[in-house]
Amino acid sequence: MRSQEPDQVTSESVPGAIGVVARAVRHSFNGLNVIAHADVQVKPGGFLAIVGDSGGGKTTLLRLIGGLIEPTSGQILLSANDQSKQSNSYSQSGHVAPVATLNMGTISPGSDISFCFQEGRLLPWRNVLDNVALPLEMHGVRPQERRAAASAMLAKMQLSDSEHKMPAQLSGGMRMRVAMARALVTRPKLLLLDEPFGALDEVTRLALDEELRQLWQRTGTTTILVTHSIQEAVSLAKEVLVMRGKPGRTLPTIAIDLPTGAVQRNSMQFVSLCQDVYQQMTAQTTQAPEQMP
Amino acid sequence: MKNIVRVGLPPILTAIALLVAWEIAVMVLKPAAYLLPSPLMILRAAIADSRQLLTATLSTAISASLGFLIAAVVGMVGASLLCQSAFLQRGLYPLASLFQMVPLVAIAPLLVIWLGYGLSATVASAAIVAVFPVLANTLDGLRSADPGLRELFRIYKANRFTRWWKLELPSATPNIVTGLRIAAGLSVIGTVVGEFVSGYAGENAPLGMVVLAAMRSARTDLVFAAVALCAVVGFALFGVVSFLGWLSLRSWHASTLSRQS
Missing domain, CATH: 1.10.8 (Helicase, Ruva Protein; domain 3)
Incomplete structure (x- = not known):
């Protein structure tokens, strides 16, 4: 298992893809603390899966990244790999403020950022x-x-x-x-998937997982997937982020270094990675002091 | 064809059975003709006065249709405007509900004072009674668009008009059709009430006036014939609205899809 700490977005991978960095994000809604602390990093062209407890703030984190809602505090940066986009950041008070104007344009939800929801909509x-x-x-x-x-x-x-x-x-x-x-x-340039196959039967789900994996390999679109399935997360993503507790907290990212091509779900490596994710999801919480609110 | 027979045959057979029972009851009990004429007597009266009844039916149908159209447009436009502003909705909707509670018979004389005897007053009467169901149902439909789809349109940064035109209005279609169906029947009721108060005698007298005139001359058979024709006008309007509603919903809405399957 390799863990990574959130760091700066690097400009590599697929041209035009968007990189995401979220730092110390906290979100409350109607006085209820939904996310206590979230750090996220996805490189341009990367594929991150977010897994964790129900009601732990996974979908909220996805909506925060997509700009559908604003964080109570913390910072979310989206940066384009082709350096032709403007980065947006959320200040501590949650208001959107441009922090790094590059060459031209703005990252636009609905065209540069796409969502796919469980209900299809x-x-x-x-x-x-x-x-x-x-x-x-x-x-x-x-x-x-x-x-x-x-x-x-x-x-x-x-x-x-x-x-x-x-x-x-x-x-x-x-x-x-x-x-x-x-x-x-x-x-x-950024695809946000909120349990898109969660309501489907297992056979259809596996087929669509494979289609999604191939699609990502062809297009190189930066993808963030929220899922309940550890196997789906490990088979699709290059990194898995676990969210624990209520309000939710992110744990260090687990890198998935499976060979390119169709995933062998019965391979030792795949099973071992699934166990790593499972252990992180179920281990006794030992929070680092600096992550405490 | 099979569907038409399956849907249409039971009510037709029931109606025929009831008419036969009515005819037999009159033959056996022999009530005075001015109290309860038999179906055959009513049919004979309708044939004898067919010219007058046809003109009256046409006159009532025109009033009801115009009133219905006005109610449909005012109801849908009004609901769309109310839906855009919470202030307007809070301010006007209770007043519209209150207006609906005022008996039409009490308003009808005012319509005569303002619009005079004839078509204008009967059309206004039909529109007034039919507008609220369209308004209320359309407003409910516009407000109940799927929150998930609303969020989708927020992601696309759709403006108010686009959201109304491409999301709220299509998703309100089933409610609008329901409102229009109710309004179709009510517009005939409104027309006849208007005709009682503001109708006009003579060759072009509408069905409401035929009913009044026949009642005054104890022609109960003609009263029944006119009443039956009022029902026919209402049923025709209802049928047209139902058909148009079915056309607009048949490919996607559960109410029509379940019937097809």
């Missing part, structure tokens, strides 16, 4: 093609262009035959693939 009154084209429509892309882009993305996800079907006509697995296609159609 497809518009039931739109067919598959129009659902996938929705993010492009929102960014003012012309109908012909957005339909062509959506169609191409559906072809990549092997969903061409279902372009004109309605979400109600799809199986749970197909709905999630459509949601994934919608998340990817803008060619995001």
Whole structure:
């Protein structure tokens, strides 16, 4: 097992991908402390899985990184690998303040950052093609262009035959693939996945895990996955971050150094890594003094 | 075709059975014709006065349809505006609810004072009684859009209009259809009440006036015929709205999908 402490985002890996650094993030909602302390680092083009107890703040951490909510205190930095984006940071009071303006532009949720949620969140009154084209429509892309882009993305996800079907006509697995296609159609630089396959049966889940792994290898999009499954986390991610307790705290990251290619889930290395993650999730809490609130 | 027979046949057979029972009851009990005419007597009266009844039906149908359309537009636009502002919603919605409680029969004379006798007053009467169900149902639908989808639109940084047009309005469609169905029946009731107060006699007298005139001359058979035609107008309007609602929901909403499966 190799552990890493949060450090500075480095500019390597896939051009255009976004790196994430969160330092000493705390979040309260309606007086309830949800996250006590979170440190996160994902290099541009990296793949981080977050696992941990239910209600431990995993989804909240993902939403904080995506800019859907602001932290009560702490700092979240998103930096583009091509150095053409502006980094945003959250000050201690939680207000967004630019800290490092680079060349041009801003990191934009919805295009540079994409989300995929467990429920899929497809518009039931739109067919598959129009659902996938929705993010492009929102960014003012012309109908012909957005339909062509959506169609191409559906072809990549092997969903061409279902372009004109309605979400109600799809199986749970197909709905999630459509949601994934919608998340990817803008060619995001940061992909945030909140238990996307959590509601699916095991066989479909394994198939979609493999599709996601291949997709990440092809595109190099920085990906953060929240999951309940240790096996899913170890088989997909390059690093696993465990969140413990209520309010949640992050523990040191576990590096996953499995060989490239299809994951052998019965290999000694895979089983050992799963055990490492499990031990970290279940070990008696011994918090470092500097991480105490 | 099979579906039409499966859905349409039971009510038709029930109606025929009830009419036959009514006819037999009148033949056996022989009540005075001005108290309870038999279905065949009503049919004969309808045929004898078919010209007058046809004109009256057309007149009532026009009033009801116009009132319904006004109620539909005002209800949907009003709900969409109220949905944009919590202040407007808190300020106006209770007043709209209160207005709904005022009996239409009490308002109808005011409509005559303001709009005069005839079409305007009956249309206004129909619109007033039909607008609230559309407003209330549309507002409920607009407010109950899936929070997950709302968050999705926040991620896309959608402005208010886009959110309304692409999310809230489509997701409110089932509620809007429900409101319009209720409004279809109410608009006929509103029209007839308006006609009782502000209708006009003569060749173009609407069904409400035919009912009043027939009652005054103890033509109960004609009263029944006119009442039946009022129901036909309401049913036709309801049918058109239901069909349009089915068209807009058939491919995605559970209410139509479950029926198809």
